[in-house]
Amino acid sequence: MPILVKYKVEAMSLLIKGGKIAAEEGPLVPGDVLIVDGVIAAVGEGLDVPPEAQVIEAEGKIVAPAMFDAHVHFREPGQEYKEDIAHGTEAAINGGVTGVVMMPNTSPAIDSPAVVRSILERAREVSRIPVYTSGCITKNRVGGELSGIDGMRQLGVVMLTDDGDPVANPAVLKNAMEYATPFGMFFASHCEVAELSGPRALNEGKISYQLGIKGSPACSEEICMDRDIRLAHAAGAHIHIQHVSSAIGMETIRWWKKMGAEVTAEVSPHHLIFNEEDIGDYDTHYKMNPPLRRAEDNAALLEGLKEGVFDLIATDHAPHSTFEKEQDFVSAPNGITGLETALVSLYDRFVTSGQIGWDLIVKRYSAEPRRMMGLEVVPVEESKPADLIVFDPAGETTFSREFMRSKSINTPFLDQTLQGRVELVVRGSEILLQR
Amino acid sequence: MARKDFLDIASLSREEVDLLLDQATPFKELFTRSVKKVPALKGKSVLMLFYEPSTRTLSSFEVAAKRLSADVIDLDVPHSSVAKGETVKDTVDTLQAMRADYIVVRHKMSGLPQAIARQTRASVINAGDGAHAHPTQALLDAFTLREVFPDLSGRKVLIAGDILHSRVARSTSSLLLKLGVEVGFLGPGSLIPRSGPEGIRKFTDFDEALRWNPDTVYLLRVQMERQDAQYFPGVQEYHRVYGVTRERLDRIQGEGIYIMHPGPVNRGVELCHEVMDYERSLINQQVENGIAARMAVLYSLKPQTDLEDADPGKI
Numbered sequence: 001m002p003i004l005v006k007y008k009v010e011a012m013s014l015l016i017k018g019g020k021i022a023a024e025e026g027p028l029v030p031g032d033v034l035i036v037d038g039v040i041a042a043v044g045e046g047l048d049v050p051p052e053a054q055v056i057e058a059e060g061k062i063v064a065p066a067m068f069d070a071h072v073h074f075r076e077p078g079q080e081y082k083e084d085i086a087h088g089t090e091a092a093i094n095g096g097v098t099g100v101v102m103m104p105n106t107s108p109a110i111d112s113p114a115v116v117r118s119i120l121e122r123a124r125e126v127s128r129i130p131v132y133t134s135g136c137i138t139k140n141r142v143g144g145e146l147s148g149i150d151g152m153r154q155l156g157v158v159m160l161t162d163d164g165d166p167v168a169n170p171a172v173l174k175n176a177m178e179y180a181t182p183f184g185m186f187f188a189s190h191c192e193v194a195e196l197s198g199p200r201a202l203n204e205g206k207i208s209y210q211l212g213i214k215g216s217p218a219c220s221e222e223i224c225m226d227r228d229i230r231l232a233h234a235a236g237a238h239i240h241i242q243h244v245s246s247a248i249g250m251e252t253i254r255w256w257k258k259m260g261a262e263v264t265a266e267v268s269p270h271h272l273i274f275n276e277e278d279i280g281d282y283d284t285h286y287k288m289n290p291p292l293r294r295a296e297d298n299a300a301l302l303e304g305l306k307e308g309v310f311d312l313i314a315t316d317h318a319p320h321s322t323f324e325k326e327q328d329f330v331s332a333p334n335g336i337t338g339l340e341t342a343l344v345s346l347y348d349r350f351v352t353s354g355q356i357g358w359d360l361i362v363k364r365y366s367a368e369p370r371r372m373m374g375l376e377v378v379p380v381e382e383s384k385p386a387d388l389i390v391f392d393p394a395g396e397t398t399f400s401r402e403f404m405r406s407k408s409i410n411t412p413f414l415d416q417t418l419q420g421r422v423e424l425v426v427r428g429s430e431i432l433l434q435r
Numbered sequence: 436m437a438r439k440d441f442l443d444i445a446s447l448s449r450e451e452v453d454l455l456l457d458q459a460t461p462f463k464e465l466f467t468r469s470v471k472k473v474p475a476l477k478g479k480s481v482l483m484l485f486y487e488p489s490t491r492t493l494s495s496f497e498v499a500a501k502r503l504s505a506d507v508i509d510l511d512v513p514h515s516s517v518a519k520g521e522t523v524k525d526t527v528d529t530l531q532a533m534r535a536d537y538i539v540v541r542h543k544m545s546g547l548p549q550a551i552a553r554q555t556r557a558s559v560i561n562a563g564d565g566a567h568a569h570p571t572q573a574l575l576d577a578f579t580l581r582e583v584f585p586d587l588s589g590r591k592v593l594i595a596g597d598i599l600h601s602r603v604a605r606s607t608s609s610l611l612l613k614l615g616v617e618v619g620f621l622g623p624g625s626l627i628p629r630s631g632p633e634g635i636r637k638f639t640d641f642d643e644a645l646r647w648n649p650d651t652v653y654l655l656r657v658q659m660e661r662q663d664a665q666y667f668p669g670v671q672e673y674h675r676v677y678g679v680t681r682e683r684l685d686r687i688q689g690e691g692i693y694i695m696h697p698g699p700v701n702r703g704v705e706l707c708h709e710v711m712d713y714e715r716s717l718i719n720q721q722v723e724n725g726i727a728a729r730m731a732v733l734y735s736l737k738p739q740t741d742l743e744d745a746d747p748g749k750i
Contacts, residue, residue, distance in 0.1 A: 206631035210445075212545040212567030212602055282546035326524060326554070328547040330565070 012037060013050050014426065016390060019058030021380045022065070024363035033063055035386040038428035043382050056424060062391040065362055065378045066098035066425060067343055070159075070369040071242060071266060071314035073335070074100075074131075076122065077115075078107025083319035083407045085119070086126035088339070091317070091406035093129060093432045095340040096389040096422040100317075101373060102133040104141070105163040111136035113151030120155065128432055132373060134159040134188060137176045143167045146176055153183045158374055159240070161188035164289065164334075166224055168194065170231055177235035186238035186372075189228040191249075192290065196220035201330050203291045207276040213330060218246035218297075221290050226252055233261040240372065241265040243316050245290040247300030254309045264311040264372060267301050269342045273349050274298075274412065284325045284332035285412040288318065305364065306356060312372065313365040315342045319408030337406050341413045344397045347420035352393075387427050395421030436735045440552040440559045443568040444609040452577070452613055455731045459578050462734075463727035465502070475734055476505035482535035483509040484526075485562070486542040491698055491722065492562050492572075496539050499729035508535065527551050536738040540564075545602075558736040566600045572697055573606035575728035577614060579721050580651065583693060588615035593644050595621040595677060596655030596705055597666070599628055603697045604655055608635060619647055622677060625666040641677060645686065651693040651717075654679060654705045670704045679706040684713065693717055 013036040020028035021043065032047040033040060049055060074088040083091075085102075092100050102119065104110030110119065110133055123131035135152040139145045141162040149160075160180055166189060167173040177187060197216040202208050204215025225241055232239035233256070244250055244265055253265045270288065275295050279286045286292055304310050318335025325332050343365070350356045367377045378387035398417040401409055425433040436451055465471055481500040485493050493509070500507045510530075523542075530538065537558045540548045545565030552559040563569040577587070584590050592611055598604045598620045608618045612634060619636040620627055621644040627637050638644035657673060667673050674680065679687065679694070684707060687694065693715045694706075700718070702708045710716060 209599075209628040209631045210605075212565050212605060214566075282549050323524070326550065328523070328542075328544045328550045330544045330546065
C-alpha cells in the first residue's frame with residue numbers, strides 16, 4: 001500500500017455518531033461530533049444528520065483529541081534503514097498521534113538552520129501530519145560550540161537538546177541557557193553522567209548482577225537531572241526532563257517544582273509498564289536508556305503521572321533494525337519503538353484497570369505536549385479544528401509485523417494482542433486512518 | 436536430558452544437575468584406563484569458538500570432545516574473518532553451513548552464547564560469557580566438592596575475591612545453592628554486589644568469614660585485566676586483607692578447610708605460594724574433573740542438527 005494516499009472526506013461533512021467524548025478534564029461525555037470543512041461544527045447528543053454527511057457509527061467508542069508525541073527519533077537524515085520521516089509519521093498516525101517532535105541525534109545532527117530546513121522540507125513532501133524538530137544545544141552534540149540558535153529559532157525550533165549525550169560541561173550548558181532563553185527557547189535533557197553509566201545497558205542492581213553486565217545506577221540519571229534543573233533555575237531557563245525512570249528522579253522533579261523552578265518532565269509508557277525483571281534471558285527489546293528499573297519505580301512513576309509531577313507522556317520512539325537488536329544484549333543499541341503502541345498499551349495496562357482515565361491521557365499525551373511546544377490544543381469542541389481519533393475500547397490490536405508501519409519492529413509488544421484499538425484518525429478535512 | 440544448549444546454571448533443574456554429576460563419574464573412571472576414549476560422539480563435530488584467550492578451558496573442552504571421539508575444529512578467532520569485522524551472527528550463519536553439531540563459545544560479552552543459541556540448531560555450550568556464567572566450571576566444582584563431601588547438603592563454601600566481575604562466582608554459587616550448600620561471599624566492598632543475589636551471606640572481613648566456619652574456601656582469580664576502574668588500592672593490600680596469607684593458611688590448615696581455585700592462580704595476590712602444596716588444596720582435582728564434567732555435558736546435550744525439515748536458523 002502506498003503510504004502517501006490522502007483520503008479526502010468524500011462528503012463536505014463528517015458526522016461521528018454516538019461516541020463518548022474525552023477531554024483533558026472531566027469524565028467522558030456522550031455526544032455526536034459534526035465536522036464541516038475540517039472544523040468541528042457542532043458537538044452534542046442527537047445531532048441531525050446533514051443530508052450530504054458521511055456518518056461514522058461510534059456507539060460505545062471514545063472520541064478523543066489526537067495525541068502528540070514530543071519525543072521521537074526519525075533517523076533521517078543518516079540512518080534511514082531504521083526509520084525515516086515518511087514511515088515514522090505513518091507509524092504515528094497508526095497509533096493515533098498527529099504531531100511529533102523529532103530529536104536531533106541524526107547524522108548530520110540537527111544543529112544548523114540548513115539541516116532544520118531540509119527536514120522540514122522533507123516532512124512537507126512525505127508527511128500527512130505536522131513534524132516539528134528540536135535542535136542541538138551544541139554543534140554536532142559534542143558539548144563544545146553553540147549551535148546556530150537564532151537561525152533555528154527562525155525556522156520554528158523551540159526545544160534545544162543534545163539528546164543522548166548530555167552537555168558534560170555545566171558552564172557550557174549554563175551559558176547556552178542564558179543565551180537562548182531570551183529567544184523564547186527551552187531546554188530538554190536526557191539525563192546521565194557518562195562516567196557512572198558504564199555501557200548503558202541496564203539498571204544497576206539485582207538483574208545486572210544476575211546477567212553479569214555492569215549496570216547504570218539510577219543515581220547517574222538523578223545527579224544529571226538535578227544538575228540540569230539547578231543550572232536552568234540559576235539561568236532563568238525552562239528545562240524539560242525527558243523519560244524519567246526512577247522514583248527518586250520523580251521526587252527530584254516534584255521538589256524542584258515546589259521550589260519554583262521552571263521545570264517540566266515526561267514519562268514514557270515503557271518506564272511505566274516494564275521493569276528490569278522483564279529483560280529475562282537478555283531480551284534486547286527491553287534495552288533502552290535510561291534503563292528499565294524496578295517494580296517500585298513503575299509504581300512511583302504512575303503516582304507521579306497521576307499527581308501531575310509529569311507534565312507529559314512521550315514515547316522516545318527509537319527504531320532499530322532487527323539485525324541490530326539480534327546482537328547480544330551489551331552490543332545491541334538502546335531503544336524501542338513506541339508511536340504505534342503507546343496509546344493502546346496505556347489503555348490496556350492502566351485505563352481498563354481504572355488506574356487512570358481518558359482525561360489524564362488526553363491531558364498528558366495530547367494537550368500538554370502541544371502547549372509546551374507553543375501549539376494550539378485540539379479539544380473536541382465546537383469551532384475547533386478537527387484533530388481527533390475514534391478509539392474502540394472493546395476492540396483489540398495485534399502488533400504484528402504487518403500491523404506496524406514504522407520501518408522497525410523493535411518493540412516488546414511485537415506479536416502481542418492488547419485491548420483497545422485506534423479506529424479512525426481525522427485531521428482537518430482528511431481521514432488519515434480508518435480501520 | 437532433552438536440552439539442546441548448556442548456557443547457564445539458573446535454567447537447570449535439580450534433576451538435570453544430578454544427572455550430569457552422575458554422568459561425570461564413569462567418564463572420570465575412564466581416565467585410569469589405558470584407552471581413555473569412548474565412541475559416543477563418533478561422527479559428530481565440536482567447534483571451538485573462543486573470542487577470549489583461554490588455555491585451560493579450551494584444552495579441557497578439546498580433550499573432553501576427543502575422548503568422546505568427536506571431531507574438533509578450533510576456529511582460530513584472532514586470525515579468522517571475525518577479526519576482519521564479521522559480526523557474530525554472520526559467523527554463526529557460516530558455521531551453520533559447516534554443520535557443526537556442538538559449538539563451544541567463550542566471549543567477553545555477557546549473553547552472547549544465548550544470542551548464538553537462538554540462531555543455530557547446533558548445541559551451544561557456554562564456556563564463559565563476560566561476567567555472566569561459566570556453567571561447566573560450576574559443574575566441575577560441584578563434582579569436585581562431592582568427591583570430598585558425598586552429601587553436600589548443609590556444607591558451607593566461602594567464595595572469596597572479585598565477586599562483581601566473576602562469572603565463576605555467579606555460576607558456582609548458583610549451582611551449590613541448588614545442591615543445598617550454604618554459600619558465603621567475601622571480598623572488598625567495591626567488588627561485592629550490593630543488591631542480590633538472595634540467600635548468600637556477604638562478608639568484607641576475612642576473619643569474620645572464617646568464624647562462619649566454611650568447609651571450603653573458594654578463591655577467585657583477581658582479574659586485573661577486567662578492571663575498568665580502581666576497585667582496591669593495590670595487590671599488596673589485597674593480599675593482606677582478602678588473600679590467603681601464610682598466617683591465614685595456618686588457620687585454614689588447623690581447621691581442616693579445603694581450598695579451591697578455578698585457575699590460573701596469582702601467587703602473592705589471592706593466595707601465598709604455600710597454598711599450592713597444601714594437602715587439602717583441590718586445585719589439581721578441579722582441572723582433571725573439568726574434563727569429565729565437560730564430557731558429561733557434551734554427552735547429554737541433544738543437538739537439533741539432524742532435523743532436516745526444520746526451519747534453518749530458527750530453532
